[in-house]
Amino acid sequence: MARRSTPLLRRLLAPSPSPSASTPLAGAVSRRTVTYMPRPGDGAPRGVTLIPGDGIGPLVTGAVRQVMEAMHAPVYFETYEVRGDMPTVPAEVIESIRRNKVCLKGGLATPVGGGVSSLNMQLRKELDLYAALVNCFNLPGLPTRHDNVDIVVIRENTEGEYSGLEHEVVPGVVESLKVITKFCSERIAKYAFEYAFLNNRKKVTAVHKANIMKLADGLFLESCREVAKKYPGIQYNEIIVDNCCMQLVAKPEQFDVMVTPNLYGNLVANVAAGIAGGTGVMPGGNVGQDHAIFEQGASAGNVGNEKIVEKKRANPVALLLSSAMMLRHLQFPSFADRLETAVKRVIAEGKYRTKDLGGTSTTQEVTDAVIAKLG
């Protein structure tokens, strides 16, 4: 009986990045703890497929590798060279992710124009990673224009405007199909509400444009409403995407968990990341029924510019925090906590920060500072 329920429990618990608590006492009082009971074999090292990627990718994934070693985290990496300009993801890489079930990757550059499809998208489709999760929150000590931001954007990852179905009807007229299905809408809604439930979140907001796309976004909303009824303890509301972006810049603290179709999720996550401090510090992951890929939260195609790569000044914070999400996903919560705490301490002190956070440090300097802070 216990053995049969274990897979379900594992699925429900993954991934669960802990929202930042402003004070330990506040965290203790306001958040219900999910008690974790170690099982025999849980400490065994887990294989993780590692894709350094393009541009700043090798720098930030290198930072993760160093920190994992310093922590003696029970993971080992199977590293594969993949570049964004490849026509497809090599078969052995897909096989490795299927076997390990977990992947950590830097960005893969997406060429604009031409016939090459985005490898980031290929991975998501190949492995049916239907949920993209971005956690946008204020890091203590990092000044931004907004406070009290703690938003999780859960974006449907497999359909919508990203169907890839486009054609030229006649010269000068091009059509693109946006596909919305009941099946995909329902499962992303379930994921969002389950995530909110397991992480003690209070509200789920569905983002849409159903006033214009009545059928497509209407179907998405219908699915969200149905799932919402099964979670009476979680508030549910709906917001039109343009008003949503306005509300985000005016009053971001009103949002908690947001669930969206594909394109809107991309935009909303970037707005939320921007108000919370920038994509350089926001963790994220792409999750499916069986597999997960962890990467920088927003703009997976963003690989930084050549100058940053050349001077080795990429910000590793986003991927370090994503690695913490990964460790939690793999059910190594104590390692996840240590890593998150160390990163936040480094940011709070402010002595070692990369340029995008107002500092001058190199990637290595930030990495060394994090390692020094590991408890």
Next chain:
Amino acid sequence: MALRRLLQGSVLPRIIGRDLAPAVAPFSTESGETIRATLFPGDGIGPEIAESVKQVFNVAGVPIEWEEHYVGTEVDPRTESFLTWESLESVRRNKVGLKGPMATPIGKGHRSLNLTLRKELGLYANVRPCNSLPGYKTRYDDVNLVTIRENTEGEYSGLEHQVVRGVVESLKIITRQASLRVAEYAFHYAKANGRERVSAIHKANIMRKTDGLFLKCCREVSEKYPEIQYEEVIIDNCCMTLVKNPGLFDVLVMPNLYGDIISDLCAGLIGGLGLTPSCNIGEGGICLAEAVHGSAPDIAGKNLANPTALMLSAVMLLRHMQFNDKADRIHNAILQTIAEGKYRTADLGGKASTSEFTNAVCDHI
């Protein structure tokens, strides 16, 4: 068949072979001559704030005679909407109009009022300047940009269908003609208003053909305006940059849905839709300025509405008509009134009524 209807609706035949440069109809500025303009006061707070605009224009001596049209109570079969054919003809004839907030009645069998105006008048570009107001503090104090949105196609084609139960397809259409037209207007606007750069906002890394076509058209037009810088920005990066450092942008041009989202985001930077002007450019030089905020039925008739957005939209109309002196005077009067802070409506944290605010603006002219 549906596509053909759409293309006809987007006045495709009329622009074949024609110069794509937007025609800016010159309006006479000879003394004594009055220009007729169409006015849609709209619903809710619409009539009150429209009255404010009239008052300000009178004090400033703007030689405009308003031709007022109201939303009907029945659907006009000729327009499939509560807007009558006569109202549309008025805008076509006058070529300039001002529109207050309108609430589309809930129900079926008719098109939304805004959609009707957009389609029937061929309003292909929506222009929204977004400027921080001096003295009115938000978290952003250095916003100075313009969004120009393609208004007739893209995801707003209205073409959707259920393939099988549980699967819906929605068509996004991008045409060369519409893209060239809005790009041409964007560069023209940048040049006419002393702007330095135009950024085309896209998602061509994913929607390679549709947004790719849009970009290709923007590139073509940019070559005709060598004095204006041109760049291309992926929309997610645009969103993040806008909230981190909006000063990096100048004029942004984009397809329909992105324009909708980005323009509202920008409005959020400066304090909301209640402070944001907007105007729509159509075929033949039609200019319909409008307030894009809601009709606020809860405060209608109570003299509490904020007329700033409609006033600023009216200023845009004046600039379009090349009444630049009067536009500047009214614009500065509005800014001074808000900066002083003595007369502000409730939504701006003040206690002034619509009348008090309007009178203060008149005093500053």
